[in-house]
Amino acid sequence: MGEKLDIVAIGESLVELSTNAKMASAGCLYKYYGGDALAAATAALRMGSKVGFITRVGNDPFKDFLLDSWQSEGLDTSQVKLSNEPNGMYIIARPTLDEKEIVYYRKKIAPSKLSIDDIDLEYIKNSSVLYASGITQSLSPSANEAVEYAFKTAKENGVMTAYDPNYYSAITTADEAKENFTRISSYVDILFMSTKHDAINILELDSPENIIKKLWDMGIQIVVLKSSDNQGYYTGYNGNIVFTDFYTTEYVDTTCSGDAFNGGFLHAVTHGFTPFEAVKFASIVAGLQAKGIGAIKSIPYKEEVYSIYRGNNG
Numbered sequence: 258m259g260e261k262l263d264i265v266a267i268g269e270s271l272v273e274l275s276t277n278a279k280m281a282s283a284g285c286l287y288k289y290y291g292g293d294a295l296a297a298a299t300a301a302l303r304m305g306s307k308v309g310f311i312t313r314v315g316n317d318p319f320k321d322f323l324l325d326s327w328q329s330e331g332l333d334t335s336q337v338k339l340s341n342e343p344n345g346m347y348i349i350a351r352p353t354l355d356e357k358e359i360v361y362y363r364k365k366i367a368p369s370k371l372s373i374d375d376i377d378l379e380y381i382k383n384s385s386v387l388y389a390s391g392i393t394q395s396l397s398p399s400a401n402e403a404v405e406y407a408f409k410t411a412k413e414n415g416v417m418t419a420y421d422p423n424y425y426s427a428i429t430t431a432d433e434a435k436e437n438f439t440r441i442s443s444y445v446d447i448l449f450m451s452t453k454h455d456a457i458n459i460l461e462l463d464s465p466e467n468i469i470k471k472l473w474d475m476g477i478q479i480v481v482l483k484s485s486d487n488q489g490y491y492t493g494y495n496g497n498i499v500f501t502d503f504y505t506t507e508y509v510d511t512t513c514s515g516d517a518f519n520g521g522f523l524h525a526v527t528h529g530f531t532p533f534e535a536v537k538f539a540s541i542v543a544g545l546q547a548k549g550i551g552a553i554k555s556i557p558y559k560e561e562v563y564s565i566y567r568g569n570n571g
Contacts, residue, residue, distance in 0.1 A: 262333060262384040263306040263527040264520075267376075267404055268294020268393040269368035270312050271345040271361075272319050275551050280350040280358045290323055291347065291552035292368075293392045293423055296513040300520025300542055302332055303558045306527060309333035309384065311375060311407075315344035315367035336380055340367035351510050351550055359512075361427065363396075372399040376407045385527050386447075387411040388519070391422040394437040395429040401437065408444035419447035421519055422455040431458040447479040447526070448472060449519050453486065469493035479532050481522065483515055490540065494532040501536045504544030504565075513552035518543035521562070534570075541565050 273291040276283035295310065302308045310332055314323055316339045323344065327334050345366035350358040363369075371393075381387055387407060394401040411418050420441060424434040438459050450456050456468045465482050469491060472480045480493040489502045508514075521542030525535035541562050549555025 260307065262309045264298065264301050264386045264388060264523050265309045265311065265336075265381060265384040266294045266298040267311040267371070267387070267389040267407060268292055268298075269345060269363070269366070269396055270295050270314060270323055271347050271363065271366075272323070273552060274346065274348045276348075276350050277352060277550065278350065279352045279356075280348065280360070283350060286348065287551075288322070289551055289554045290326060291513060292345075293390050293421075293513060293516045294388065296516035296553050296556065297388060297390075297421075297520035297523070298332065299330060299553050300517040300546070300556050301524040302330055302520075303556055304521060304524040304542065304562060305559045306524045307333070309336060309380065311336045311371075311380075313338050313340040313342075313367040313370050313375065315340055315342050317343050319344045336375070336377060338375060340370045342367040342370060349512060349551075354509065357510075357512075359427075363428075366396075369397040369400060371396060371403050373403050373406045376403055376410070378410055381407055381410050381416060382414045384411075384416055386417045386419055386523050388419045388523060390420065390516075391424060391434050391437045392428060394441070395433065401440070405440055405444075408441055412444045417446045418444055419449070419519070419523055420445045421449040421515070422451075422459055423515070424451070424454045424458055435459045442475055442477070445477050447481075447523075448477045449481050449483070449515070449522070451515065452482050452484045452491075456482065465491040466498060469498055479526075481532075481536060483518070490536050492533055492536045497533075499533050499536075501533070501540060504540040505548070508547040510550045510555070511547045514543045514547040516552070517546040517556050520556075537570065538562065538566050541569075
């Protein structure tokens with residue numbers, strides 16, 4: 258068994274092609290990679306955490322690009338398996354701050370073949386936090402089953418679990434998101450939730466205080482609500498609810514900024530921060546990420562984030 262990991266994430270990887278022009282007129286697309294769980298994993302990794310990723314990668318011409326990129330970042334890929342299905346892809350165009358075009362190609366892709374067979378129990382037990390999202394569950398019935406199995410195993414072995422429903426109507430339905438959340442909620446210790454998308458569709462509540470109290474009643478210990486309406490985060494922990502402003506409201510591209518926040522938060526709580534401190538730290542990660550174009554390539558690095566955090570918090 259290798260050294261203990263701070264965080265293990267389960268999810269999909271997608272090839273990202275991006276442009277600052279309109280899709281119809283773009284003459285060049287820039288290649289990178291994305292995926293919500295992978296973005297969270299990379300954010301934690303760039304903050305200094307030891308992170309592992311469980312997924313399936315397609316044995317196509319993008320395989321080496323993906324694997325080489327992750328390994329150069331320092332991501333543990335020992336649980337990444339190859340599959341004959343293709344890698345998924347999305348194309349994102351951001352010609353102006355107010356315009357965004359995005360197209361997904363994620364049907365019958367390699368990560369959809371994730372299953373219980375891809376979950377190594379010892380690997381899960383050798384981590385501090387296990388993370389997945391509703392996007393991972395939506396890949397396929399077998400991926401959904403794999404996430405539930407992994408979370409149940411983590412819970413039974415004292416490994417903290419973290420989850421984000423990450424409801425997105427272009428990918429799944431509100432009913433499916435609700436079902437996925439119900440399936441896993443009893444195993445969740447840390448919950449990230451958007452008030453605008455997740456809470457209103459899954460819990461049918463819109464008051465931050467009522468949402469947090471309901472989730473506490475369900476046994477979820479730490480709740481972080483992301484409120485775009487109030488431009489900040491509501492953190493519920495140990496009977497207290499604290500509001501924290503977004504680090505910045507000057508955005509260029511918010512694609513995956515919520516996932517970057519999750520990774521920053523998980524890094525912080527596994528490195529001695531309280532949940533309330535972790536929100537302040539993670540808000541900086543998300544804010545800096547949203548100042549660039551692209552899901553993962555714009556995620557900042559440790560030195561910049563820690564410098565700002567220390568400057569803001571003594």
